[in-house]
Amino acid sequence: MLDRRRFLTTGACSLAAAPLVSPMAFASLPSDHRLVVVILRGAMDGLDVLQPYGDPDLARLRPEFAIGPAAGALDLTGFHAMHPGLEDLLPLWRAGELGFAQAVSTPYRDGRSHFDGQDILEAGTAGEVPPMIGRDGWLNRLLGVLPGVEGRTAFAIGREDMLLLRGAAPHAAWAPDARLEMAAATRDLLTHIYHDDPLFRDRAAEALRLSAQGPSAKRGQGDGVEALFGFAASQLAADSRIAALSLAGWDTHRRQDRALLPPLRRLARGILTLRDGLGPVWARTTVLAMTEFGRTAAHNGTRGTDHGTGGAMIAAGGAIAGGQVWGGWPGLAEADLLDRRDLMPLRDVRAYAAWALHGLFGVDRGVLSRVVFPGLEMGTDPGLLA
Structure with a gap:
């Protein structure tokens, strides 16, 4: 008789070699609030x-x-305008469910490497590039200080979890752009093995459902953003409370007028898919869309922008005090720019995330500045949450 846990472990190892596009991770905890962190990979031009x-x-x-x-x-x-690529989110702005934090950055400086910048953003560290061994993410450290956290049984397909949730605290991962291939007999065997196991029965049924859908159906929908955010909504509407995912395509060195529009539209569709899928839970949801660094204040010779420093964070959800732009404005005169080329960051983007965690989950400020975001000066409450 095939041991069910050995079957699950073997299957997960086999699936680890499958290709994927976008990883997703979830965590459950005893709170009625939801948090979604979206990493915008490529350095969005705030x-x-x-x-x-x-x-x-x-x-x-x-x-x-x-x-x-x-x-x-x-x-x-009257001072700020939103890129037309986010036009579909204008009703959220008017409803107080969309806002922007301006002139923000991580502590990362000088190198302007996407890889290092994303590591710093996801690790939540004070500026040093994390060592290659033993790295963990700030969301995982958050889970380590919350009571009653449990990992939910799910599937990690294609590669390891995002650094954002990597670490010792329990969590799970799933990616929609992969397929669990199995013959009909194998499906019947899996159903039989888990039939009387209350822990794995529902998860096995979910795996079979995802296998039946497959990536081909999602590809028919376009870029899979609806599937990605739709699955996040389905889990967050149930027992999951934190979701982390990423969207690529924000590196706009050339023809930014063309290059920036598609990722903005994907992000807008994703947020609206999340809102529609969450229903009444949207009122208790906070979405933080963060990027590794901003881009140069001046455009380059190919009508694009290069790697910079200060940028913007996008916040959405029914739990935020939206309809406003948070943070001061440093100005764009040459003397006001960082190194005479970049928007001067006035606040650490980690401070906005930390205040969100404080308001959503009641995490002590000292724990946030020592454990979750080591070395962070949180400063005053920016009023991100309603």
């Missing part, structure tokens, strides 16, 4: 996503870019 068109130096630095309401951007504050 100055284009949230255009401070009221600063006259923006047009000086970017003369070949379409800037402000006169060029099709969506006016938000």
Whole structure:
């Protein structure tokens, strides 16, 4: 008789070699709030996503870019306009369920490497590049200080979890762009093995359902964003409370007018899919979309932007105090720029995440600044949550 746990372990090891596009991780904990962290890989240009068109130096630095309401951007504050790629999220802004934190960054400086920058962002460290062995992520450290955390049985397909949730605390992973291939007889055997096991029976049924769907159906839907965020919504509406996922495509060195539009539209579709799938739970949900660093204040010779420092964070959800832009504005005059090239960051993006964790889950500020985000000065509450 095949041991059911050995069967599950063997299957998981076999699946680890399957290709995937976007990893996703979940965690359950005894809280009624939900947190979704979206890593925007490639360094999103915050100055284009949230255009401070009221600063006259923006047009000086970017003369070949379409800037402000006169060029099709969506006016938000009379000083800031939202990129038209996020137009579908305008109702969320008006409902107080969308906001932006401006002039933020991680402590990462100088190197401007995507790999190092993403490691710093996900590790939540104070600026040093984490060692290759023993790295863990700030969401995993959060789980380590919350009472009653349990990992849910799920599937990690294609590669290891995101660094954001990697660590000793229990969690699970799943990726939608992979397929569990099995013959009909094997499906029947799996169903039989887990029939009387209350722990694994429902998870096995979920695996078979996902196998039946397969990636081909998702590819028919386009880029799979709806599947990614839709699955997140289905888990968060049940027993999961934290989800972490990533979207790539934000590196816009050339023709930014063309390159930035697709990822913005994917992000907008993902957030709306999450809202629709969560239903009433959306009112207790916070979404933080974060990127490894910003981009240069001036455009380059190919009408793109290069790796910079200060940028923006996008927040969404029914639990946020949206309809506003958080943080001060440093200005874009040459003397105000960092190294005369980048938007000057005025606040650590980790502080916004830390205040969100404090408000959502009641984590002590000292624990946040020592354990979850080592070396962080949280400062005053930015008022991110409603």
